Amino acid sequence: MAMNRFEWASARTAAEGAASGATTVADAMLPVPGGPPGQAVVLKAGGIDLLDLMKEGLLAPRRLVDLRAIAGLDAIAQESDGGLRIGALASLQQVAEHPLIADRARALAEAAGGSASPQIRHVATIGGNLLQRPRCWYFRSIAHRCLRKGGGKCFAVHGENQYHAIFANEVCAVVHPSTAATALVALGARIEIVNAGGDVRRPLLDEFFVAPETDVQRENDLKEGEVVTAVLLPAPAAATTSAHMRQSDKQAFDWPIADVAVVLERDADGRCSKASVVLGAAAPVPRRARATEEMLVGEMIDEKLAREAGHAALEASTPLARNHYKQPIFAALVARVLLRAAGQG
Amino acid sequence: MRFSVGVHGLRARMSRRSFLKGTSAATAGLAALETALTPAGAAAADDPQVFGPEPVSITLRVNGAARTVAVEPCATLAEVLRGPLNLTGTKIACNRGSCSACTVLLDGVPVASCSMLALDVGERAITTIEGLANGDVLHPVQAAFIEHDALQCGFCTPGMVLSSAALLERNPQPTAEDVKAAISGHVCRCGTYPHVVDAVLAAAQARRG
Ligand SMILES: Cc1cc2nc3c(=O)[nH]c(=O)nc-3n(C[C@H](O)[C@H](O)[C@H](O)COP(=O)(O)OP(=O)(O)OC[C@H]3O[C@@H](n4cnc5c(N)ncnc54)[C@H](O)[C@@H]3O)c2cc1C
Ligand code: SF4
Ligand code: FES
Ligand code: FES
DSSP states (O other), X not given: OOOOOOEEEEOSSXXXXXXXXXXXXXXXXXXXXXXXXXXXXXXXXXXXXXXXXXXXXXXXXXXXXXXXXXXXXXXXXXXXXXXXXXXXXXXXXXXXXXXXXXXXXXXXXXXXXXXXXXXXXXXXXXXXXXXXXXXXXXXXXXXXXXXXXXXXXXXXXXXXXXXXXXXXXXXXXXXXXXXXXXXXXXXXXXXXXXXXXXXXXXXXXXXXXXXXXTOTTOSBOOOTTEEEEEEEEOOOOTTXXXXXXXXXXXSSSSOOSEEXXXXXXXXXXXXXXXXXXXXXXXXXSOEEOHHHHHHHTTSOOOHHHHHHHHHHTTTTOOOOTTOTTHHHHHHHHHHHHHHHHTTOO | OBOOTTHHHHHHHHHHHHHHHTSOHHHHHHHHHHHHHOOHHHHOSSOOOEEOSSOEEEEEEETTEEEEEXXXXXXXXXXXXXXXXXXXXXXXXXXXXXXOTTEEEETTEEEEGGGSBGGGOTTOEEEOGGGTSBTTBOOHHHHHHXXXXXXXXXXXXXXXXXXXXXXXXXXXXXXXXXXXXXXXXXXXXXXXXXXHHHHXXXXXXXXXX
C-alpha cells in the first residue's frame, strides 16, 4: 500500500534528535495494522526499514526526524584507548570497506559486506541496521496481529516457520534480523546512546538486545527520546583474529538463513585462550554458543576440534517443524568459520 | 515555499568531513562525539524546520540539469523520477529494495530509488538511465548490452546497466567476479546474467580502447 503522508524534519545534532519528541519504532507501530495514521514522531537514518514498515501499513507516523544531516555521525575512527568508534550513521558499505575494521575486526567487515545488496548497503546505516525490526513474515504482514504486534498468538510456532529460530523460540520465534549484530556481539561491542539531557550510556550490545521473555514487543532496550550515536569496539588483545560467514537461500542479498561469527584469542604457542562464537538467524537475539566457546579454550584449533565444536553449538536447540534443516547448517558453518578465524579456512 | 532539501545539514556535514580529513584519526573520533553531544539549545538558536505533509518545492540535480519539483515528504525518489520528472526508464518492480530494478546513481553510487525518499537526495547528482548516453552516442555498457544480447524483456536492464557503468568508473578492469558482485542485487526474471557479465567485460575492454 502507499505510505501515509507525513512531515519531515531534519535534526542538526543528536541532542536535537533526542529532543524531537521521537518515540521508538516499537512504540510507534500502529495498534491496528493498516488503520488510520498515528501521532508518532520517529527517527530516520537510511530509512530502509522504516519505508518497508510504512509501505506495509504497519507504521504510519506523523513526522520523520531525519538524522542524516548530523555532522560527523558517520565517522569511523580509532579512539585513544585503541578501540574503534563507528558512528551510527556509517553505512554498511563504509563499515565493510574501512581499513581499520578490515584490519582489527574482520568478522564485522565480512558481516556488513555480506549483508543485503550493494544498493542497500550504500544507504543502510549501522545504527539503523541494529534497530531494524524482525523479518518474520507474519510480523511483516498486515493480516496477522501476532504477539509481537500486541495480538494474542504466535502464528509461526505451528505455521510456516522455516526461517525462524531454532533456539529460545517458545514465546516468539523470530530471529534477530541484523547480520552485523552477530559479529558485533562476538567482538564485545558496546552501543552508545544519548538522550535529550545529554546523558550518555554505553551498554554491551549483547545486553541491549531484549529477549521475547522480557518483552515480546521490542527487540532492544532503546528508550523514548534516545538516539544511538555510535558502536564501540574494544581494543583487541594482541593475537586476536575473527571471521564471519553466512549461508543464504539465494546467492546474495537476502537475509541469511544462518550466520556465524567467531573471535579467537591465542597465546604464543597458538593455543586458544579465549573464544567468542555467536550464531545469527538462530534465535530472537544473537546467540552465544557457550558450550563451543568453553571447549575451545586451551586447545589447538584443527579440523577435528572444529567439527566437534560445530556440533556442540547446537546444544539446547529446539527446532520447529520446518526448520530442522538449520541444525546441520549451523554445525557446518561453525566449523568453517572457526577454521577461517584460525587462519586455516 | 521553496527550499533546497537539507542543504544546511549537508553543507555542514561536508565541511566537517573535509575538516576531519586533515586531523588524526583519534581527534576525528573526539570531534565526532563533541558534535554529536552538543545540546540542542547551544547548537541551534532556531528550531529545526518542519516540512510537509503538503508538497514542498525542491531542486534535484538530474542527469546534469537542475529540476525543481513539488514533492510530498512521503514521495520516494522512484515515484518522483517516474511521475513529475517523467523519467520512466527507472523501473519499479518489488518496491521493497529487493530487486534493484529501480537503481539510480547518486554521485555515482548505485542506490534503490524505491527505498529512498526524494527529500533524502539533497545536493547529490542523480544519474538515471536517460542520462547515461552522451547525446546519440551510447555508453559503452549500453552498446555492449546490445552487442551481447544482455536483455530480454528489459525490465531489469536500466538498473543492470547503471550498476555496471558505476563499476567501470571505480574499477576499469573488473574480473568476472567483480561484475557478479556489482550486479548481485539485481533480479532478472529472464535469466540474462551470463550475458550481462560478458557485456560488462567487453565494455571494459572497449573503454580501454
Ligand atoms: C533486500 C534487502 C536485504 C537485506 N539484507 C540484510 C541482511 O542480509 N542483513 C541485515 O542485517 N540486514 C539486511 N537488510 C536490512 C537493512 O540492512 C536494514 O533495513 C538497514 O540496515 C536499516 O538501516 P537504516 O539506516 O536504513 O535504518 P532506518 O530504516 O532509517 O531505521 C531503522 C530503525 O532504527 C531507528 N534508528 C535509526 N538510526 C537511529 C539512531 N541513530 N538512533 C536511534 N534510532 C535510530 C529508526 O527509528 C528505525 O526504527 C536488508 C534489507 C533489504 C531491503
Ligand atoms: S514469531 Fe514472533 S513475530 Fe512471528 S508470528 Fe510469532 S510472535 Fe509474531
Ligand atoms: S523496485 Fe526498488 S528494489 Fe525492487
Ligand atoms: S531482461 Fe527480463 S528481467 Fe531481466
